[in-house]
Amino acid sequence: MGVVTGRKKPPTSQDVARLAGVSQSTVSYVLTGSRPISDGTRARVEDAIDKLGYHPNSGARTLRSKRSGVIGLMVPEAEADDGVLMVFIGEIAREARRHGYDILLVTAQEGAGGIRRVVRTGVCEALILMELGRFDERVGPVLDSGLPFVTLGKPEEFPQGSVVDLDFEMLGRMIVERAIEERCDRLLLFGAPSRKRERNDVSRFLDGIEDAAGEEELEVVLDTGPLAEVPDRALRLTAPNERTALFGINGVRQVLFAMAATGALVDDTRLFIALSGEDLVDVSPLLASVPQVDPRRVEISELAVRELVRLLQVDGAGPRITLVEPRWVEG
Amino acid sequence: MGVVTGRKKPPTSQDVARLAGVSQSTVSYVLTGSRPISDGTRARVEDAIDKLGYHPNSGARTLRSKRSGVIGLMVPEAEADDGVLMVFIGEIAREARRHGYDILLVTAQEGAGGIRRVVRTGVCEALILMELGRFDERVGPVLDSGLPFVTLGKPEEFPQGSVVDLDFEMLGRMIVERAIEERCDRLLLFGAPSRKRERNDVSRFLDGIEDAAGEEELEVVLDTGPLAEVPDRALRLTAPNERTALFGINGVRQVLFAMAATGALVDDTRLFIALSGEDLVDVSPLLASVPQVDPRRVEISELAVRELVRLLQVDGAGPRITLVEPRWVEG
DNA sequence: TTGTAGGCGTTATCAC
DNA sequence: GTGATAACGCCTACAA
Numbered sequence A, B: 001m002g003v004v005t006g007r008k009k010p011p012t013s014q015d016v017a018r019l020a021g022v023s024q025s026t027v028s029y030v031l032t033g034s035r036p037i038s039d040g041t042r043a044r045v046e047d048a049i050d051k052l053g054y055h056p057n058s059g060a061r062t063l064r065s066k067r068s069g070v071i072g073l074m075v076p077e078a079e080a081d082d083g084v085l086m087v088f089i090g091e092i093a094r095e096a097r098r099h100g101y102d103i104l105l106v107t108a109q110e111g112a113g114g115i116r117r118v119v120r121t122g123v124c125e126a127l128i129l130m131e132l133g134r135f136d137e138r139v140g141p142v143l144d145s146g147l148p149f150v151t152l153g154k155p156e157e158f159p160q161g162s163v164v165d166l167d168f169e170m171l172g173r174m175i176v177e178r179a180i181e182e183r184c185d186r187l188l189l190f191g192a193p194s195r196k197r198e199r200n201d202v203s204r205f206l207d208g209i210e211d212a213a214g215e216e217e218l219e220v221v222l223d224t225g226p227l228a229e230v231p232d233r234a235l236r237l238t239a240p241n242e243r244t245a246l247f248g249i250n251g252v253r254q255v256l257f258a259m260a261a262t263g264a265l266v267d268d269t270r271l272f273i274a275l276s277g278e279d280l281v282d283v284s285p286l287l288a289s290v291p292q293v294d295p296r297r298v299e300i301s302e303l304a305v306r307e308l309v310r311l312l313q314v315d316g317a318g319p320r321i322t323l324v325e326p327r328w329v330e331g
Numbered sequence C: 001t002t003g004t005a006g007g008c009g010t011t012a013t014c015a016c
Numbered sequence D: 001g002t003g004a005t006a007a008c009g010c011c012t013a014c015a016a
Helices: A013-020 A024-032 A039-052 A058-065 A084-098 A108-120 A139-145 A168-181 A200-213 A227-237 A252-261 A278-287 A297-313 B013-020 B024-032 B039-052 B058-065 B084-098 B108-120 B139-145 B168-181 B200-213 B227-237 B252-261 B278-287 B297-313
Strands: A070-075 A102-107 A126-130 A149-152 A162-166 A186-189 A219-222 A244-247 A270-272 A292-294 A321-324 B070-075 B102-107 B126-130 B149-152 B162-166 B186-189 B219-222 B244-247 B270-272 B292-294 B321-324
Touching: A013 A024, A013 A039, A024 A039, A058 B058, A070 A084, A070 A108, A084 A102, A084 A126, A084 A278, A084 A297, A084 B084, A084 B102, A084 B108, A102 A108, A102 B084, A108 A126, A108 A139, A108 B084, A126 A139, A126 A297, A149 A297, A162 A168, A162 A297, A168 A186, A168 A200, A168 A244, A168 A292, A186 A200, A186 A227, A200 A219, A227 A244, A227 A252, A227 A270, A252 A270, A252 A278, A252 B252, A252 B278, A278 B252, A297 A321, B013 B024, B013 B039, B024 B039, B070 B084, B070 B108, B084 B102, B084 B126, B084 B278, B084 B297, B102 B108, B108 B126, B108 B139, B126 B139, B126 B297, B149 B297, B162 B168, B162 B297, B168 B186, B168 B200, B168 B244, B168 B292, B186 B200, B186 B227, B200 B219, B227 B244, B227 B252, B227 B270, B252 B270, B252 B278, B297 B321
Parallel strands: A070 A102, A070 A126, A126 A149, A149 A162, A162 A321, A186 A219, A186 A244, A244 A270, B070 B102, B070 B126, B126 B149, B149 B162, B162 B321, B186 B219, B186 B244, B244 B270
Antiparallel strands: A102 B102
């Protein structure tokens, strides 16, 4: 067993055909299933296939059929990531495989040009765009590529692609309701609000908040200060006998820790409501004592892929919006 | 501007040739640069190319040349990820693009079969394997695929592929030295040691520790308990007038927070040494006060890609091991 | 139910 | 320095 330098040439459908005693096209038909095949031949072909360890050549298949079996996934810059991204990406890759597709990474850094490239060269036959902004430069190239696509995150203008996202408006309402149930006088929203105008999810969330808080006796405070000092600021806002709920779409971990550090995680003045998730494993013991909403990232990832597969495979399938409802995590 | 349903067919090199008034093969030669072309024709061809917005068809190119321009990246399961993975992946994707390659995700879940698939179908012309175990089932299929590959993480037996990784042995020595410099009597290693036999990085790290601690007056304790209680256990180990250093390859954030929560981050009895990194952005204020080692993930990612490109493009290039030295982060 | 054959868009080997 | 031309491996009308 020496050093193997050259790989031996992989078998072609021609080889399979020869071994099975049929024509090359029959092999192809067995594979694509686009024509009825008698049980006898099918069996012989399949035998030959795994006797040779045959896999259809992707380049040839793509060239001929225009379908590469590859979905382009445009991921945002990872700077300051907290592990959330990886949950989406991993789940998307897994679900894609279940449907026979592979995932090709396109970094947001490449921008619109990156999209044009993978589209024109034909590497990808469909796209998933993550963390879409309200007005996103990537939408243009995607639209005139004509490729089916799904966005995670709802863009401002409804595009010709499908959308899968958390129902942030409902999330807003849920938080308000919970705060009231827990007899809070005030809801402090940390972190995200400062970027309100840039991010679609935040603005929808705030819509939900306003909607639900409008007729209630709940004061809503948008906190834009440093996350580490959120608990302190909350305390200062809270008069004796009052209670303040704390929630944020981002920065959950930081604030959670700040709460814990000051021993304020469970007291009467402040109630921390957590946007939970798989990325928070390292603080999970802390989470046990507070109410949690599940942002359902796994479900969103799966739905995104399934929706794309639908656009690809069901003909006449039009784009649609799917909003996934947040869920309270049972303690 | 109505609803655009059909995408118009992209231009081929044939179209470019026609527009430039040359033969199709000339266009190809301009693109690949595998034959000298006069400046005049080159200019005309390039004009035609961007007048038409031409991009070579990837399927055809792959079919003909056996080079897909795609690198398969095998990522580990993301369960309990802390954001580290995304740093690697993002950086690898970026660096790959700089060299003209794209990254295709292969989840570790697919295991050896996944490798066989991307190899046999010809989607990938090279592979990067992340978080390789000491004895990894994926190495087999990769080896007999004959494809060039790079592993992030040094496997037990030296394979025919290249290796890029942090120099964990040196890391071990650095930690011991620092602990001694800081006049610690004891080094408590949390988290990782329990899995010593499974992970190559951990065992190399411990080798370095033993190597450096052997002749010194430093007691080394392998802590396998819950991370949240590490500071407490450290305290219990520490007699009056003694000092204990704390370090771990994993679980940095948890222990860091536990230290902060008990106000022990900067005291005389315990010294926390952090394995720093981009994933810890959300605790960065806490890091300011402790010594930090940079695990150099960005550099490792870049080197992995460059190494792979070398294997692909420099002929006769053999595999080699590259260990990146950890660095103290200057405060 | 199965076989024959044309062509997808490149690359690279011949010729000139 | 440039132009024809033969594959690459597969899909899919068209025949039988």
